[in-house]
Amino acid sequence: MDLMKQLLLFVQPLGFAWLLLTVWLGWRFWKKERRGLLLPFAAWAVLSLFSCTPLTAWLLLGLEDKYPSxxxxxxxxxxxxxxxxxxxxxxxxxxxxxxxxxxxxxxxxxxxxxxxxxxxxxxxxxxxxxxxxxxxxxxxxxxxxxxxxxxxxxxxxxxxxxxxxxxxxxxxxxxxxxxxxxxxxxxxxxxxxxxxxxxxxxxxxxxxxxxxxYISSFKMMGDDSWVHLPQLGSIQGITSWLHEMIGWAVYKWRGWI
CATH class of the missing domain: 3.40.50.620 (HUPs)
Structure with a gap:
């Protein structure tokens, strides 16, 4: 059942786009056709970093742990x-x-x-x-x-x-x-x-x-994965983190904090 849930991630636009980009880059590297791959690879790396790793959770944890539960x-x-x-x-x-x-x-x-x-x-x-x-x-x-x-x-x-x-x-x-x-x-x-x-x-x-x-995966029961397939929740999490970072900068500039 867990395998089926993982495979269903590739049906979603995020997972499907990541899979296509991964396969295409892998094919180009295998064929040693590496010219013009800098930007596509950078896009894949950013997408993978924020949707397949705990980076988003770590960033959110820095905000969520400011005050104790x-x-x-x-x-x-x-x-x-x-x-x-x-x-x-x-x-x-x-x-x-x-x-x-x-x-x-x-x-x-x-x-x-x-x-x-x-x-x-x-x-x-x-x-x-x-x-x-x-x-x-x-x-x-x-x-x-x-x-x-x-x-x-x-x-x-x-x-x-x-x-x-x-x-x-x-x-x-x-x-x-x-x-x-x-x-x-x-x-x-x-x-x-x-x-x-x-x-x-x-x-x-x-x-x-x-x-x-609490939305960091480190605060949720049963979520102890390290590297995983692309998840929309990770993208939503980094969006929340960016909202707070930009909000803090704007509020600081306006003298509200």
């Missing part, structure tokens, strides 16, 4: 739980009117903290989406799902539409001042946590990091 039961108490956005998007076609993605751990972890009594209120943040001239809020639809669909009666509030992590930090800082919050539990993906903590700290919010949504 913590169990819900062991988390400290605070004045509020801040669930950062990025885990869902408004939808006009889904039955629940919300489409959750792989970052949904941000929501489930925040709910775990709230039900354990780690803070008296949970604030959901998120981006803004425009459809046919009308604006929709990620935070609004997530809160609506929790309260109207799941019928939760917990103290959960929406921060409304936010542009980015900096905008979320500024709005939470204003809310913290208004409600006299001394510290908050900040819940977001482990890879995003270093930048999030830096932004919130610069905005004047004292936070306790609660990282979740």
């Amino acid at each position: 913590i169990k819900v039961a062991d988390a400290p108490t605070a004045d509020a739980i801040i669930c950062l956005g990025g885990s869902a998007a408004p939808s006009l076609t889904e039955p629940t009117r919300v489409n959750f993605n792989s970052n949904v751990d941000r929501v489930t972890s925040s709910l775990g903290l709230l039900t354990q009594g780690k803070a008296p209120v949970m604030i959901v943040t998120g981006g803004a989406y425009k459809e046919k001239g009308q604006w929709y809020s990620e935070a609004d639809v997530v809160v609506a799902y929790l309260k109207e669909t799941l019928k939760l009666t917990l103290p959960i509030e929406s921060l409304g539409r936010c542009a980015d992590t900096h905008d979320e930090a500024v709005k939470i800082a204003a809310l913290a001042k208004e409600r006299s919050w001394n510290n908050v539990l900040l819940v977001t993906s482990a890879a995003h946590m270093p930048r999030a903590v830096a932004v919130f700290t610069k905005a004047g919010v004292k936070v306790q990091p609660i990282p979740c949504d």
Whole structure:
């Protein structure tokens, strides 16, 4: 069964393209026709490095290990739980009117903290989406799902539409001042946590990091492979790492961290 799963990787565009390029380069080298192979070989090497080796996982691990993992039961108490956005998007076609993605751990972890009594209120943040001239809020639809669909009666509030992590930090800082919050539990993906903590700290919010949504293969059970066939997850992982690196540089340039 494992062999079948491995072979199915070659049906996917990424695996199929890598296989064709590997076979073609191997044929050219075997025939000793090596002229003009520098760029194709460089493309193959980059693709192989980031989709077939642990390099992506190592890079992500450098971000995810900045703050220690913590169990819900062991988390400290605070004045509020801040669930950062990025885990869902408004939808006009889904039955629940919300489409959750792989970052949904941000929501489930925040709910775990709230039900354990780690803070008296949970604030959901998120981006803004425009459809046919009308604006929709990620935070609004997530809160609506929790309260109207799941019928939760917990103290959960929406921060409304936010542009980015900096905008979320500024709005939470204003809310913290208004409600006299001394510290908050900040819940977001482990890879995003270093930048999030830096932004919130610069905005004047004292936070306790609660990282979740670990995506490095080194943090997943049963994934101990070294070199493997091309995997889309590795490409998605390097995309996340680059997003954080570029985001850090941009935020630093703007004076937000």
